[in-house]
Amino acid sequence: MRRLVLVVTGIAVALVIVIGGVTAALMTGGDGGGGGGGSQEPRGDGGGCPGPISGRSNHLCLFGADPITLDPALSSDASSATYIVEIFSGLVTFDAADPELPIIPDIAKSWKVSDDGTVYTFKLRKGVLFHDASRQVTAEDFKYSMERALDPDTLSTVALVYLGDIVGAREFSEGRADEVRGIRVDPDDPFTLEITIDAPKPYFLSKLTYPTAFVVDRRQVEGNPGSWVRQPNGTGPFRLDEWRLGERIVLEANERYYGEPKPSVSGITFLLAGGSALVMYENDEIDVSGIGVNDIERIRDPSEPLHEEFIEAPEMSTFYIGFNTEKPPFSDPKVRRAFAMSIDKKVLVEKVLKDLVLPAKGVFPPGLPGYNENLKGLPFDPDAARALLEDAGGVDQVLQEAGGKIVLTTSGRGATVGPVLEAIKAMWQTNLGLRERDIKIQQQTDFGIFLQDLDQGEFQMFDLGWIADYVDPQDFADIKFHSDSLNNETRYSNPEVDDLLERARVEQDPQKRLRLYRRAEEIIVQDAPWIMLFHSKVNALLKPYVKGFILAPFVMETLRYVRLEPQ
Amino acid sequence: MTVRALGLEEPLEAEELRPRIGVWRRLLRRKLAVVCIVVILAIYLAGLLAPWAAPYGFSEVDFDNIFAGPSLEHPFGTDRLGRDMLSRVMWAAQTTVIVSLAAIFTGGLFVGVTLGMLAGYAGGRTDNVIMRVADTFFALPDILLLLIITSTVRPRVNDLFDKFEGWPVVGDWVQQGAPDYFLVFGALSLFGWVGIARVIRSQVLALRESDYVLAARAAGASRRRIIFRHLLPNVSPIIIVALTLSLGSIAGAEVVLTWIGIGIQPPHPSFGAMIFDGSGLTNLRAHPNLLLIPAAVIAVLLYAFNLLGDVLNDIFSPRRR
Numbered sequence: 001m002r003r004l005v006l007v008v009t010g011i012a013v014a015l016v017i018v019i020g021g022v023t024a025a026l027m028t029g030g031d032g033g034g035g036g037g038g039s040q041e042p043r044g045d046g047g048g049c050p051g052p053i054s055g056r057s058n059h060l061c062l063f064g065a066d067p068i069t070l071d072p073a074l075s076s077d078a079s080s081a082t083y084i085v086e087i088f089s090g091l092v093t094f095d096a097a098d099p100e101l102p103i104i105p106d107i108a109k110s111w112k113v114s115d116d117g118t119v120y121t122f123k124l125r126k127g128v129l130f131h132d133a134s135r136q137v138t139a140e141d142f143k144y145s146m147e148r149a150l151d152p153d154t155l156s157t158v159a160l161v162y163l164g165d166i167v168g169a170r171e172f173s174e175g176r177a178d179e180v181r182g183i184r185v186d187p188d189d190p191f192t193l194e195i196t197i198d199a200p201k202p203y204f205l206s207k208l209t210y211p212t213a214f215v216v217d218r219r220q221v222e223g224n225p226g227s228w229v230r231q232p233n234g235t236g237p238f239r240l241d242e243w244r245l246g247e248r249i250v251l252e253a254n255e256r257y258y259g260e261p262k263p264s265v266s267g268i269t270f271l272l273a274g275g276s277a278l279v280m281y282e283n284d285e286i287d288v289s290g291i292g293v294n295d296i297e298r299i300r301d302p303s304e305p306l307h308e309e310f311i312e313a314p315e316m317s318t319f320y321i322g323f324n325t326e327k328p329p330f331s332d333p334k335v336r337r338a339f340a341m342s343i344d345k346k347v348l349v350e351k352v353l354k355d356l357v358l359p360a361k362g363v364f365p366p367g368l369p370g371y372n373e374n375l376k377g378l379p380f381d382p383d384a385a386r387a388l389l390e391d392a393g394g395v396d397q398v399l400q401e402a403g404g405k406i407v408l409t410t411s412g413r414g415a416t417v418g419p420v421l422e423a424i425k426a427m428w429q430t431n432l433g434l435r436e437r438d439i440k441i442q443q444q445t446d447f448g449i450f451l452q453d454l455d456q457g458e459f460q461m462f463d464l465g466w467i468a469d470y471v472d473p474q475d476f477a478d479i480k481f482h483s484d485s486l487n488n489e490t491r492y493s494n495p496e497v498d499d500l501l502e503r504a505r506v507e508q509d510p511q512k513r514l515r516l517y518r519r520a521e522e523i524i525v526q527d528a529p530w531i532m533l534f535h536s537k538v539n540a541l542l543k544p545y546v547k548g549f550i551l552a553p554f555v556m557e558t559l560r561y562v563r564l565e566p567q
Numbered sequence: 568m569t570v571r572a573l574g575l576e577e578p579l580e581a582e583e584l585r586p587r588i589g590v591w592r593r594l595l596r597r598k599l600a601v602v603c604i605v606v607i608l609a610i611y612l613a614g615l616l617a618p619w620a621a622p623y624g625f626s627e628v629d630f631d632n633i634f635a636g637p638s639l640e641h642p643f644g645t646d647r648l649g650r651d652m653l654s655r656v657m658w659a660a661q662t663t664v665i666v667s668l669a670a671i672f673t674g675g676l677f678v679g680v681t682l683g684m685l686a687g688y689a690g691g692r693t694d695n696v697i698m699r700v701a702d703t704f705f706a707l708p709d710i711l712l713l714l715i716i717t718s719t720v721r722p723r724v725n726d727l728f729d730k731f732e733g734w735p736v737v738g739d740w741v742q743q744g745a746p747d748y749f750l751v752f753g754a755l756s757l758f759g760w761v762g763i764a765r766v767i768r769s770q771v772l773a774l775r776e777s778d779y780v781l782a783a784r785a786a787g788a789s790r791r792r793i794i795f796r797h798l799l800p801n802v803s804p805i806i807i808v809a810l811t812l813s814l815g816s817i818a819g820a821e822v823v824l825t826w827i828g829i830g831i832q833p834p835h836p837s838f839g840a841m842i843f844d845g846s847g848l849t850n851l852r853a854h855p856n857l858l859l860i861p862a863a864v865i866a867v868l869l870y871a872f873n874l875l876g877d878v879l880n881d882i883f884s885p886r887r888r
Contacts, residue, residue, distance in 0.1 A: 276848040293647070294853040351630045352648070404729060414828045415843035419647045422833070426628040426648065436626060436834060437744070443828065 046248050049269035050285035053545060053566050057266060060546070060562055061286040063277040064270030066246055068448045071229045072211035073149035076158045076451065078467050078555050081211060083270070085557040086251060088214040088234040089259075091122055091142065091193070092205060094470075096550050096558045101471050103205055106259065107137055107215065107235065108193075117200025117508075124191040128258045130217050131239040139185040139193035141215050147172065147180050148221065149212045157455060161479055161487050162210040162469070165197045199506045202513070206470030209556070237263045237560040246273055251559075263560040264548070278541070282306070287546050287564075291539045293419070296354050299541070306541060313538045313551035316365045316468035318476070319357070320530035321408065321424070323461055326491045329392070329401035330460060336528040337378060338388040342431035343424055344380045349534055352423045356539050360532035363476050363521045367553055369510075370473030370517040377525055377532065382431035389432060399438055406434075408461040409442045411450040417441045420533070421463060454489050462489075465536065468554040473517040477501055481524055492529035590804075593882050603875040610868050614660030621654035626834040634854055644856045646844065652856065656864055658836040663868070666752045666831075667817040674756025675810050679763035684794060684802075686764065687771025698768065701761045709758045710823070716754045717829045724750045744835045751830050755817050763809045770802045804883040808876055815872030822865055838865040 047059035065079035075084050091108040094101045105111075108122040128137040146166075149159040150173040163169050167182030186192035197204050207213070217233040232240055237259065238251035249270040253263035271286065281289035291299055291310075299310050321339075323330035330336055345359040361377030364370045389395060399405065408425075410417055425439050444450040454462060469475050478501045479485050483493035497520050504516035525532070538551045545566045550558040594600050613620070629649035637644045643652035686697040728746040774780060775798075783793050824830030825839025833840060838861045845851070845858030 279848045292849060294847075294849045298853070347630045351633055415826050415830075415837075415840040416833045423628065423630070423648055425834075426626065441833070 046242075046250055046269045046271075047267045049248070050271060050274065050280050052284045053287070053543070053564065058264075058564055060265045060268045060559070060564060062268060062270050062288055063280070063286055063290070064249060064272055066272050067249075068451075069229065070232055070240070070243070072214040072216060073145075073154050073156045073159060075211040077447070081555040083240075083249060083251070084211045084214070085236070085555060086238045086268075086559055087232055087236045087240055088211065088216065089236045089557070090211075090214040091124075091208050093209055094552075094556045096552055096556050097561060101553075101556075103209065107142075111205075117202075118197050120195045120197070120205070122193045122195070124193065125258055126191060128235055129256050130233050130235055131254055131256075132217075132233050133256060134217075134219070134233075137215055137235055138190040140190060141218060142193050142213075143180075143183045143185055144218045145215045146183055146213055148216065148218075150180060156212065157451075157486065158210075159212050161485065162207045162212045165199075165201055165204055165207070167196045167198050200508065201505050202508065202510075203470065203472040203474045203505075206472055206475075210469050236557065238268065241267065244272075248272055253560075257560070259560070261560060264563040265559070268559055281541055281543075284543075287543045288549065289541045291356075291541060293352075293354050293356060296356055296539060309541045309544065311538065311540050311542050311551060314358070314365070314367055314553060315536045315538055316368050316471070316553040317465050317536045318360055318363060318365050318530075319463075319465040319533045319536060320360070321461060321463045321533065322490045322530050323528075324457055324459060324491060325493075325529050326457065327460060329398040332392050333527050334388045334392040335398055336531075337526075338385040338392065338432065339428065340378045340528045340531040341381050341385040341388070343427050343531060343533075345533065346380070347427075348420065348423060352419050353534070357534035357536050360534050362525055362532060363480070363530070364473055364517075365468070365535040368468060368471065368473060368476070370477075370514045370521070372518050372521065375518075375521065375525065378528060385431060386433065395433055395438075399434075402460060405438050405440050406460060407440045407442050408463065409444055409450070409453070409459040410463045411445075411447045412443045413445045414443075417443060457489075457491060463533075464489075467536075473514065473521075474501075474505065477517050477520050477524070478505065481520070481529065490529040492524075492527065494523060494527060497523050497527075590882060594878065597878055597882075599874055600878040603871040603878070606867055606871040607875070610660050610864065611664050613657045614662075614664040617654070617657040617661045621651075621657045623651035623654040625655050625658040625836045626650065627654075636854075637856060643860050644854070646841075646857055652860060655836045655841060656861055659838045659841055659861060660864070660868075662748070662831055662835060662837045663818045663821065663865070665748055666755070666821045667814050669748070669752040670755040670759055670817045671810055671814055673752070674759030675763050675813055676806070678756065679760035680767060680802075680806060682760060683764035683767030684771055684798065687768040688775055688790075688794060688798065690772075690775075694768070697764070701764055704758060704761045705765075710820075713754050713758070713820070713824060714827070714829060716757070717750055717824060720754075721750055721829070724753075744832065747831050747835065751821055751824060754824075755820055759813060759817060763806070763813070766805055766809060767802050770805060771798055774798055774801055804879075808879045808883060811872060811879055812876035815869045815876070818865070818872070819869050838862075 047061075048056035049059065049061035051061070064082065067080035067083050068077055069075060069080050070083055070087065072084050072088050075081050089106050091106060092103050092111075093106040095104045105125075107124055107128050109125045111120055111122045113120055122139075124137065124139055124142075126136065129135070130137065146163055148154055149156050150163055150169055152173055152175050160169065160173055164173075166180060168177055168180045169182065171177040172180045182196040182198075184194040184196070186194065215235055220228045220233045230243060234240075235258075237254055237257045239254050240249070241252040242248065242250040249272065251268045251270075253266050255262075257263060271280075274280065277286065277289040278291065278295055280286045298304055299306050301307060323336050323339075325331055325336070330339075349355060349357055349359045358366065362372060362375045364372065366373075389398065392398065393401075408421065410421060412418065416422070421441050425441060428434055428439055429436065444453065453459060454464075466476065466480060479487045480490075481488060481492050481494075481497060482501050483491075483498050500516050500520040500523075504513050504520070507513040507516060524530075540551075542549055545564055547563040547565050548561040550561055552558050594604075627650060629645065632641070632645050632649040633647060635641055635645040635649070641651050641653065643656060645651055646655070682697050682701075686694040725746050728741045728749070731741050734741075780793060780797055783797055788796075821830055821837065822839040822842070825837040826843050827839075828843075830839055831837040841861035842858060842865075845854070845861065851858050
């Protein structure tokens with residue numbers, strides 16, 4: 001008996017050791033499996049973040065969101081772009097330090113535009129090195145990078161949106177050509193790049209600030225197609241030091257950066273998890289924190305010590321509820337208008353969101369050329385909304401066409417959706433005479449999958465925001481509402497709007513151009529493929545020792561301007 | 568989650584398991600038990616009477632009264648949409664009552680007791696099959712399986728229930744979100760029966776060999792008579808203790824599932840959803856009532872069930888009497 005017990009115990013102990021050992025080996029093995037970039041080992045301490053400034057060596061601590069990808073060719077969302085614009089760079093960029101946001105040279109040191117406005121000739125800087133210092137960037141790298149973004153095998157949903165104006169881009173992306181004809185490297189000078197576009201489009205240069213035109217390291221991408229993006233070899237002011245999914249992203253200053261000013265901080269850590277940003281901020285563990293509905297009133301109070309550190313700035317964004325305009329019942333503009341006119345944005349913005357945002361009437365946010373202060377948006381008018389719904393066949397028919405209930409899909413997780421959608425649902429119920437069960441708010445946990453389903457047109461109704469990529473109304477109107485645009489997820493199609501947008505593309509007189517966009521916006525507002533909800537603002541707290549922090553109105557490369565000056 | 572009848576694993580002596588008169592009286596003599604019963608009754612009553620007694624509807628928004636603190640009109644304050652917290656707590660209690668009672672009656676009482684008795688009395692292959700299935704359920708991590716079940720089966724359950732729409736009574740239930748409740752208590756029942764079946768089986772195994780069962784069998788009593796007249800009354804104390812304990816754990820499981828987002832769906836109130844909404848450090852600092860009140864109510868309820876289970880265990884267990 002005793003011996004049996006001993007044997008059994010022995011076997012159990014052996015099993016524990018074996019299983020434990022295998023597990024441990026697998027875990028450490030999995031951790032190191034990113035490889036391929038050839039950069040040195042991460043330091044592994046997150047630069048002292050989260051932690052007090054005194055314990056760090058010139059290292060900035062921020063709160064961040066998990067990126068969907070760090071591949072510039074695939075970047076379609078703001079949280080991914082936040083990191084991509086710091087790690088990679090392209091021909092031109094915005095001068096983030098100038099409020100007018102002019103386009104300035106980046107890797108291109110100068111450019112010429114032909115008289116007919118269709119041929120752009122870029123002269124590249126010499127001596128721009130990739131992060132691993134293995135070689136310098138040439139025009140050939142740009143041709144490769146843009147063609148890679150457009151390559152159908154890359155599966156980019158955005159490449160054509162931002163590079164589609166280039167001659168031959170469409171053929172190439174459909175697999176009908178071996179190269180993009182419009183991107184040409186000067187055979188005599190490897191530092192001269194010529195890009196030809198299909199028509200004189202004044203906004204084209206802006207599009208080259210978008211990540212799809214950024215340069216990637218061909219050797220790395222082709223050498224390690226599966227996982228190069230975990231340790232990308234870019235050219236931007238910062239290089240990726242460490243990326244732990246759902247935990248942190250650590251960037252380190254690129255000491256060979258070609259631009260001026262060079263990064264002042266030695267590194268930046270983005271914490272992707274770890275609780276409340278504001279609490280960490282108050283504990284001196286991070287340097288910048290957003291402010292939510294719960295705290296904004298306290299912080300606006302001048303007697304609150306944190307009020308001194310409060311910063312506020314507009315963002316060029318529009319948040320909206322979109323309809324799939326091809327699926328009944330929302331294929332009927334009357335139904336869409338009815339849903340739009342039954343939302344009281346004043347209550348939403350002032351009461352539910354405590355003025356953290358600005359109410360939206362139209363497509364364009366304030367600050368964007370083309371923004372129309374006097375635009376007559378759809379008013380809040382429950383009676384008119386009900387009449388419209390009656391006119392469209394009545395509540396029961398609308399519900400029947402919707403398949404029993406109206407489903408709004410949002411990205412998020414947890415027991416409940418946010419207060420905005422809950423409030424909107426309550427408003428629809430009260431103002432349109434819908435029952436509790438008639439409207440369902442569905443959550444999709446994974447933002448990447450949410451965007452995929454959106455592209456497939458799976459949703460009846462969805463809530464989303466659009467933040468500017470560059471300072472031009474084309475970025476909002478043409479990309480979101482032209483019937484041929486790949487990014488037109490509402491599938492809105494109005495020949496009149498298409499015509500206005502097409503004319504605006506090539507209109508050379510800026511004033512006339514803006515008028516065309518304003519006219520298009522008016523029609524779009526009436527057709528209501530979007531319920532415009534609000535424009536966002538930056539509401540944040542910034543530690544006094546952080547200098548030169550730029551509150552950009554949209555995602556752009558800004559962090560090299562930041563300086564840390566502890567007393 | 569899984570029902571574990573704590574402290575009952577050791578089979579009790581058959582003679583000492585005869586139905587006892589005065590259990591109630593002995594129970595009421597214990598102050599702790601009385602307090603627990605009062606607390607449980609109060610919360611259950613508040614839940615059951617919510618449709619009539621709650622001062623506001625659970626999704627009645629009032630945008631002029633967002634985040635109001637406790638006052639006479641709103642004793643527990645209001646939430647981020649100005650909904651009355653007292654009413655929401657009452658409706659959440661109703662959700663708890665419905666889900667836990669339904670899960671107990673199906674999973675614990677019906678399935679668990681039947682299978683336990685069957686396994687114990689029939690023995691042999693039947694016993695083997697039932698108990699191996701039980702072992703399997705017991706061995707798997709139940710929270711994970713609950714996650715998988717509720718998240719994958721939900722669309723199908725919803726489709727099934729959609730067919731009843733427009734029917735009298737049933738149609739109304741569907742309108743009020745019955746599929747959710749059904750799904751959640753169904754998933755919980757699936758795991759609820761294992762613990763109770765095990766305990767009952769072990770009791771029946773012992774009782775089956777006792778003299779009075781032998782006598783009954785010798786006198787020609789039918790199998791059904793032996794099970795229902797002789798065995799069931801003798802295991803009923805165990806059933807009561809186990810059910811009391813598991814009522815608490817099932818209520819807790821529902822809160823967890825809802826908190827994760829796969830239990831009761833909004834707008835139907837549940838303590839899980841309210842705790843989710845109120846959680847977060849900034850929330851807690853700005854509006855502590857939104858988190859603390861629902862959390863306190865559900866905590867008190869779970870605690871009361873556990874204490875009551877302990878007391879019952881004491882009363883029924885001869886060794887500790």
